[in-house]
Amino acid sequence: MMRMHEVYAADIQSRQAAVNNTPCVLSLKLLCMNAASQHDSHVDMKALLELPTSLIKDLLPHLNIIDLERLQPALNDRGISTYSAWIAILQDIWGRRHAMDFHTEEECKKEAMDKLFCLVFYGYRNQGVTKHLPKVNVNSLLLVIAKYLTRFHVKPSRYLLSLGAEQNVLLDSLERTVQCVEVKQHLVATRGQCDCILYVLHRLLDHGQATQLVIHNQDAEVVSWMLQDRASSCHVMCNWRTGINAPAAGECGPRPQEPDEEAAHVVPRKRPRLEPEEEVWATTPMPPVCPRGHIHSLQLRECAQDVISILSPLLPTWLSLQSLSLHTRSVCRGAVLATLLRSLEQLCATSGSRLTELSMLGVLPHPSYMITLLDACPALTALWVEFHPMPGNPTLHPTTSWIYHQSDAELSLSHLSVKVAQVEINVGHVTCLLKRCPQLASLHLSGLRMPSGSSNTLLLRGIAESSGHLKKLHLEDVNMADCLPGLLHVLTTCTMLQELSLRDCRLLERCSDKERALRQLVDCVKKASSLRSLSLAQNRLAKNVSTLAELYAGTSQSTITTLDISSNFIKAADLLEFAQRLQQNPPVAQRVTLDLRRNPGDRDQHTWSSALSALRAVCDFILDDWRSTDTFADHISVM
Missing domain, CATH: 3.80.10.10 (Ribonuclease Inhibitor)
Known part of the structure; x- marks a missing residue:
């Protein structure tokens, strides 16, 4: 590799060339940097740090990712930011015109590492990614990036299958860093690789640091495998069968008990396959006990009602759950909805419950259920709800057995987001709800359709009178054509407001001037x-x-x-x-x-x-x- 003093000499020559107006020599520094960046050897850190600051900044875009990550602490000590280099990597991946809103060096670095890992690990290639791969060993690159990876997407790839090997260094690293596991691709469609996928899931969820689980459009049996034994028991038994690479000795030993785990009596087992084969246990010694991870945040996206039916019975004893998000393909109704609401009520009424954030997108059949839900879960601090009209009956109201009489009890909400599609909503219900939320700091209302134009003015008046602590107000697709005085009143009254978004509100539609x-x-x-x-x-x-x-x-x-x-x-x-x-x-x-x-x-x-x-x-x-x-x-x- 070209020595750093040679690059420095090239820099001096290029500066002299600039004075003498000789363009052919002016490009010498750039040629040297490009040649150096294509070499397989790593940069000599000591030599690079001895270069002038201006030359180091010019050299940053030509460093490979491993060297850039390795040199960053020392460069920061010299007051040199690598922000421009990480932005350049993101531009290689996304294109020069892609909108990027990163304000710090670490934000750029984190995003670049995350995107590169997904693209390289799962075999996706574009010109920007390919540009960086010849400069480094792919396995070494993945190990470097893994140190910064907090979100892991589970879907088949040759690298994912390699994670099943014993003592896999990359999987060990992911265990220490990954906080969120996202299961996207339908697992039933990849039965041949299912053993390895479930093994990786077990390592990340039960042995690693992951406390967040996101599941997209999976069959009920897959969801059941991932959610079972996450409630009151403190350990889970790992049922390692033939065909799965078992962890090394001592890897599945029990972890030290936490204070809230001492009362557990049942020691369940977790199946590595989706279909049980009980006869295996008659001849196979019982495996050692594995530590069981606690899921604090669960998101079920595009889930069917049978998945909600599996989740509901687990909720009352799932005390570690802090955030729950349900996004269904079809609106829940009947016994499925009643069981879900009762389970949530039981969980919130249980001493030690930690559930404070709830998101229900498309689950509830009518806005009237929002009051029912909040009365059942009064300790919620954040609620996201989205309502869609039910086929054949867009104005369906809740059954009488599940209507709570609206009370005046104070709620703990600090964030409320309500999105309504093609359903008329009673403005009085909204304003009464706002009065019960004196600590509300963030309010997002989208798609609200009021019975009359004056209802929008009443809504703004209710926001102004009830939201003294409001810091964020987002109104989207809400007709504010005749409501300029009301908006001005909100701005004058909400003295703590930091963010105001009036998206698609038809502000100037009826203004003559x-x-x-x-x-x-x-x-x-x-x-x-x-x-x-x-x-x-x-x-x-x-x-x-x-x-x-x-x-x-x-x-x-x-x-x-x-x-x-x-x-x-x-x-x-x-x-x-x-x-x-x-x-x-x-x-x-x-x-x-x-x-x-x-x-x-x-x-x-x-x-x-x-x-x-x-x-x-x-x-x-x-x-x-x-x-x-x-x-x-x-x-x-x-x-």
Whole structure:
């Protein structure tokens, strides 16, 4: 490999060449760096750290990933950030125009490691990934990345099958780092590899640090295998059968008991296969006891009702569960729904229950069940619910046996997210619920359809009067066309508000003077000293976007540092006017991040580029690869 002092010499020559205006010699440094980066040997750390800071920064994009990870601590000690190098790796993987919003070196590094592991481990290749592979040994690369991996996706690959080998170093490393296991590919379709997959799952869930489990669209028997014995028992027996590589001696010994495990009496066993074969146990000695991991967070995505029927009986004694998310293919009803609600109520009423976060997407048949659910689980601090109309009867109400009389008891909610699709909701129920949540800090309402236009005003009044601790307010697909005074009242009253998102709220739809209405909103936002993030995405701002530059005009500038104006049909000329006005009144406190995605900049690329150049001096921006020619129609607001 080229020595570092030779690269340094090349740098000196290139600087001299720049003075003498000799382009052919000017590229010598770059040629040397490219040649060095293609060599199989690792960088001499001591030699590199002796180079000038400017040259080290130039060299960073040419280092392979293993060397970059190894050198980062020493580079940081010298005050050199590797942020640009990790961003370059992400750009190789995603493309130059992919929107990236990473603010720190560690965020970039973590994301790059996570994406590279998935692509390399599961055999996916694109030009950006292939670019990095010839420089390193793949096994060594996976071992380096595994140290930073906290999320592991389980699906068949040749590397996954190799994890079943005894004393596998990579699996040992994953045990120590992986906190979340995600099972995506349907396991029944890969029966030949099922033994190895279940062995890896057992190692990560029962021997490792994983406390989060995400299961996508699996059969009931697969889900049952993963969820059984996760409740009141403290250990699980591992039923190793012929054909599965057993762990090494001592690997499955019992772990020290925790205080809440001393009362356990039953020692269950966990099956490595999905179908039981009890005759094996008649001739096979009982295996040693394995430690059983506690699942704190469970997500069942696209699950059928038979999966919910398996989960429900387990819930009352699953005291370690802190977060539960259910996303069903079809709305639950009848006995399945009743059993689920009763089980949740029993769990929350049990001393020692830790369940505080609950997400039900498509599970409940009607918004009225939200009150039922909260009365059954009053200790919840976060609730996400999503309602879809039931086929043939979109207005179905709960059966009388499961309606709780709405009480005035205070709830512990600090986060509430409600999404309703094509179902009319009673605004009085929402406002009464808000009054019972005095500690609410985050509220997200999406798709709400009110009986009348005045109901939206009542909703905003209820938010303003009941949410003194509100820090995040997100309204999406809620008609706010006649509600500007109500929105201004919310901004004035909620003095702790930090994030306001009004996405697809038709803000200016009925305003005769759209610019004047937008200026009123801007003036009120400027007075909200706690506000840091504002989203007006998908509100058809179009040519009125330049008014938003007034946020930073005058002596009292807005505190907004993140401004989302995506999907507003902002043309290139409109963005240029916004940029010029922003240049006249630039933010002085700190740079603003501007979200410009899904706007038709491709229709006048020259003017759009000029606008971006003007903006670059005063803010950062997020772009994407969206093309307006891919759409069938423009926004109505510009017709």
